Amino acid sequence: MTAKIESFVMHCGEMGSRWGFNRTVGQMYGLLIINEEALSAVQISEALNISRGNVSMGIKELQSWRLVQVQHKPKDRKEYYSPAGSxxxxxxxxxxxxxxxxxxxxxxxxxxxxxxxxxxxxxxxxxxxxxxxxxxxxxxxxxxxxxxxxxxxxxxxxxxxxxxxxxxxxxxxxxxxxx
Amino acid sequence: MTAKIESFVMHCGEMGSRWGFNRTVGQMYGLLIINEEALSAVQISEALNISRGNVSMGIKELQSWRLVQVQHKPKDRKEYYSPAGSxxxxxxxxxxxxxxxxxxxxxxxxxxxxxxxxxxxxxxxxxxxxxxxxxxxxxxxxxxxxxxxxxxxxxxxxxxxxxxxxxxxxxxxxxxxxx
DNA sequence: TTAAACTTTCAGAAAATACTGAAACTTCAG
DNA sequence: CTGAAGTTTCAGTATTTTCTGAAAGTTTAA
Structure with a gap:
């Protein structure tokens, strides 16, 4: 993650609570928006330095807001997440x-x-x-x-x-x- | 406080955090809106069962949102608070x-x-x-x-x-x- | 001045919220 | 079936936020 991208992601985290979710959920959403490709749960947890369990809960939260989509890649059992809609x-x-x-x-x-x-x-x-x-x-x-x-x-x-x-x-x- | 009024005030508390402030601040605002007369800090702290200090901080917060007004009554040194504007x-x-x-x-x-x-x-x-x-x-x-x-x-x-x-x-x- | 009647501040306690990581669960290829 | 590769759950812990109450500050009447 370059400095500029990181600053955006961290900002989403800080704003997160004001926008209705918590810091990590905000960061996760920012990360997904700013990345061209969909990310796996492990990639997210590594990028943000948070536990795998936390990612799972965060994704659930974002889904309840209908803000993320799940994708699958051929020959790969992992779930990949990306923002839903424009x-x-x-x-x-x-x-x-x-x-x-x-x-x-x-x-x-x-x-x-x-x-x-x-x-x-x-x-x-x-x-x-x-x-x-x-x-x-x-x-x-x-x-x-x-x-x-x-x-x-x-x-x-x-x-x-x-x-x-x-x-x-x-x-x-x-x-x-x-x- | 009658049951109906109390339910409104408590609801404002629960919604408080969603509206951008915390529970007690929400309750305080609800209480001020629903009461015809302005209330003193002590009246607020008694009605909501919170400390005097907390009322002071809450009023400060509401003032930063420009949502309350201070009034004075003749022959009375206390400050009385009421909602600002329609x-x-x-x-x-x-x-x-x-x-x-x-x-x-x-x-x-x-x-x-x-x-x-x-x-x-x-x-x-x-x-x-x-x-x-x-x-x-x-x-x-x-x-x-x-x-x-x-x-x-x-x-x-x-x-x-x-x-x-x-x-x-x-x-x-x-x-x-x-x- | 003084002191009574207030208000504000803030350190520490309490409560609420978020996070971790290990165990439980699910899915699927062989 | 079995177990490897993944996801979810949740009890316990860590962090953050809120609240209390006592001390410090302010204002005013006399």
């Missing part, structure tokens, strides 16, 4: 999985709590807040899943639009008025 | 702070690494990947900051648009062609 797909998967872990449980708790009537003034206030939070999270979630269902090409247009988004909305209003 | 503002602050912690350092590392020439085929591949990641993160970042700078009203239109976003883009193309 960079763009990886990003959407991380978003999606994080939503499942960070937002969905909260939405469900809020819904439950909003089912029964508030018992007193304090609970009334609490429920109002929960309602606000619920609606906001739901809007964001719906919006995000809209984006994920758009074709990548359209999505790209939309993203590149940047400051233009605002203009397009104005345009829509005009368009609807004049049409 | 639910919507809280959400954008969490986004923004997470971007600073999760994305910005990566962008800066990638930029550094992309400055020098690749030394060999392996590094060439690595740099290509880093370039892809860099561009994607940059696009997402710019897009996100666009959204944050839009007026809440416009943003709401855009959000409510949902599936319609796609249609508006088509419309824009038509509009530009015909106009």
């Amino acid at each position: 960079i763009w797909e990886m990003a959407t998967r991380v978003f999606e999985e994080r939503r499942k872990r960070e937002v969905d449980p909260t939405l469900s708790l809020l819904r439950d709590n909003l089912l029964d009537e508030p018992g007193n003034q304090q609970e009334q206030f609490a429920q109002d807040k929960m309602h606000e939070i619920h609606d906001l999270l739901e809007t964001i979630t719906n919006w995000a899943s809209e984006l994920q269902n758009m074709s990548p090409a359209k999505l790209n247009t939309l993203m590149k639009l940047g400051a233009g988004v605002s203009k397009v909305i104005d345009m829509k209003d005009k368009f609807l008025k004049n049409g | 639910i919507w503002e809280m959400a954008t602050r969490v986004f923004e702070e997470r971007r600073k912690r999760e994305v910005d350092p990566t962008l800066s590392l990638l930029r550094d690494n992309l400055l020098d020439e690749p030394g060999n085929q392996q590094e060439q591949f690595a740099q290509d990947k880093m370039h892809e990641i860099h561009d994607l993160l940059e696009t997402i970042t710019n897009w996100a900051s666009e959204l944050q700078n839009m007026s809440p009203a416009k943003l709401n239109t855009l959000m409510k648009l949902g599936a319609g976003v796609s249609k508006v883009i088509d419309m824009k193309d038509k509009f530009l062609k015909n106009g």
Whole structure:
């Protein structure tokens, strides 16, 4: 591993916990992304200086995020791992999985709590807040899943639009008025 | 604290680490959101059964995320804490702070690494990947900051648009062609 | 000044999390 | 079958993170 590549892999490790997994899992993912060829478990454990068992657990974790693929080489019984999908797909998967872990449980708790009537003034206030939070999270979630269902090409247009988004909305209003 | 309120506060604790801070900080934030009145440090430590020192550290953390405000009551030397801004503002602050912690350092590392020439085929591949990641993160970042700078009203239109976003883009193309 | 009423800090303890390595398991060629 | 070549599991250990509480720091009323 050259210095530049190593710096990237180690950085992925440091960021790992912020991105939702732990240091080694982050390093493993970085390593797989940056390597043209798929790597075996032993290669990973040697490159990162971690135990074989840890690699196994890390791969399992990455699979639960749908971020790695298993491959086989002819005449070789080992499993070889490589990142699943394009960079763009990886990003959407991380978003999606994080939503499942960070937002969905909260939405469900809020819904439950909003089912029964508030018992007193304090609970009334609490429920109002929960309602606000619920609606906001739901809007964001719906919006995000809209984006994920758009074709990548359209999505790209939309993203590149940047400051233009605002203009397009104005345009829509005009368009609807004049049409 | 009634059962419902407590379940919300405890849930915020469990989610805390996923949202970027730790359990107690999550609980503290939940408690402040759900309470109509601002709370003193001692009230927080009693409600959550944590030490006074821990409350002090937690408040500091929440302040670094710009999520709490300090208030004073007349004839009272204590500090009282309450959430800063509306639910919507809280959400954008969490986004923004997470971007600073999760994305910005990566962008800066990638930029550094992309400055020098690749030394060999392996590094060439690595740099290509880093370039892809860099561009994607940059696009997402710019897009996100666009959204944050839009007026809440416009943003709401855009959000409510949902599936319609796609249609508006088509419309824009038509509009530009015909106009 | 002084001292009461607070807040912050931080060393050490406690709790949570991650890692190792050996044993158990699986798969498959012969 | 058998055993070689691989993968997974998990009890125990190491590391990291969080929490406590006492000491130090700050502010203000008198």
